Amino acid sequence: MQQQNPPDLETRSRALFDASVAAIDMRVQSRLNVARHAALDAAAGNRRFRLRLPMVSAAAGMAAAALIAVALWSSWPTGAPPAPIGTGNGRTGLEDLDIVAASGSGSGDALDMMRDDVEFYAWVAAGADQASAGDRG
Amino acid sequence: MARFVTLTPAAMTWEGQTTGFEDAALDHAKELDKFLAEVERRAFRIAQVGLRDVDDALDVVQDAMLKLVRHYAAKPSAEWRPLFYRILQNGIRDVQRRRTLRKRLMTWLPGPKQDAEGAELDPLDAAADPGPDGAERLMQSQAIQKLEASLRALPARQREAFMLRNLEGMDVAETARAMRCSEGSVKTHYSRAVHSLREQLGEVW
Numbered sequence: 545m546q547q548q549n550p551p552d553l554e555t556r557s558r559a560l561f562d563a564s565v566a567a568i569d570m571r572v573q574s575r576l577n578v579a580r581h582a583a584l585d586a587a588a589g590n591r592r593f594r595l596r597l598p599m600v601s602a603a604a605g606m607a608a609a610a611l612i613a614v615a616l617w618s619s620w621p622t623g624a625p626p627a628p629i630g631t632g633n634g635r636t637g638l639e640d641l642d643i644v645a646a647s648g649s650g651s652g653d654a655l656d657m658m659r660d661d662v663e664f665y666a667w668v669a670a671g672a673d674q675a676s677a678g679d680r681g
Numbered sequence: 682m683a684r685f686v687t688l689t690p691a692a693m694t695w696e697g698q699t700t701g702f703e704d705a706a707l708d709h710a711k712e713l714d715k716f717l718a719e720v721e722r723r724a725f726r727i728a729q730v731g732l733r734d735v736d737d738a739l740d741v742v743q744d745a746m747l748k749l750v751r752h753y754a755a756k757p758s759a760e761w762r763p764l765f766y767r768i769l770q771n772g773i774r775d776v777q778r779r780r781t782l783r784k785r786l787m788t789w790l791p792g793p794k795q796d797a798e799g800a801e802l803d804p805l806d807a808a809a810d811p812g813p814d815g816a817e818r819l820m821q822s823q824a825i826q827k828l829e830a831s832l833r834a835l836p837a838r839q840r841e842a843f844m845l846r847n848l849e850g851m852d853v854a855e856t857a858r859a860m861r862c863s864e865g866s867v868k869t870h871y872s873r874a875v876h877s878l879r880e881q882l883g884e885v886w
Contacts (some may be wrong), residue, residue: 553879554847561848563721572735576721579743583716587750666816 615670713754716761717746725846730829731773741772742796754846762851763858770841770859835874838862842870843878 721742728738745768753764800865832840846867847858855862856871 553875553882557828557878558822558847560828561726562724562820563821564825565726568722568825572725572739573722574726575739576742578715579739579746580717580721583743583746583750584710586747587754589711599879606736619689 707756712758713750713761716758716765717749720762720765721746723849724765727766727849728769728773730844731840732776733833737776739771745769747797760858763855766849766851766859768860773781776838824832824880827882828878831878833876834881838866839870839874839877842867843874846871 724742724745725738728741729735732738732741745765748768749761749765755763756764830844835843841860842856845851845859846853851859853864853867856867860867860870862870
């Protein structure tokens, strides 16, 4: 250390501090142990959540895809494809499903898309259902 | 259809068997446990010197442990110590600020005044267990109380520099990271702290 810092003060204060650390009573030590384990348990919980999250997300995405497929197929009772929704470009629900399926090959975009906005696709499916019913009526 | 999905090269599986990735995580947790066990007692004493209260010191240490493992566990283990002590010092300062605010509020409120800062340190908290050499232990206890009182009289940054640098044994670079300042500032704070302590303790020691 630097010359202006007398070693006696530093050495003595460090020795006293070390002695006071060694004299910590069992009650405090026990509470420190509990605190440490609580912190590590919290970290372990976070880690397990992170490990499982990608698998849960993938499963949720696949479930959403299945739900939409069922909704689209159920809106197709007479053999005629459901009416196009909103855009008026003549694209059918089946084509929409094909697009979703095609974009999912290799890239995983479809699953991500549905995972991000499941409510929107459920609304699309409901709209298709209503449009189909209107055509029949 | 494939029964399991491999998400990483470390072969994390759909079925959740123990994997290389999880083994590494367990090793990491053990390393964290070891680190915290090494620093917890000294961290508690540092917090106790700053706060003069066992329960508050324990709370601050526990909070520092939680924050370290939640936010910085993924950092290289060499960075844990300065990060941990930075969190600890921030926690100590937060408690001190809350006490100051509470003290100000209490002066405006009716009823009996409670002054947490004004409470005298209970000698039993700092005293060592009575042993065969009681006189020596008593002297040691008195010496550490004088040291703590002198440390508390220092400006906060000087106290932090002295405690981290000398009592905790961190080098200048680690202390600078813990205090979020330059190494030059650490040297200045430390030098002033030693000078002040010499003035206060010189006659006694």
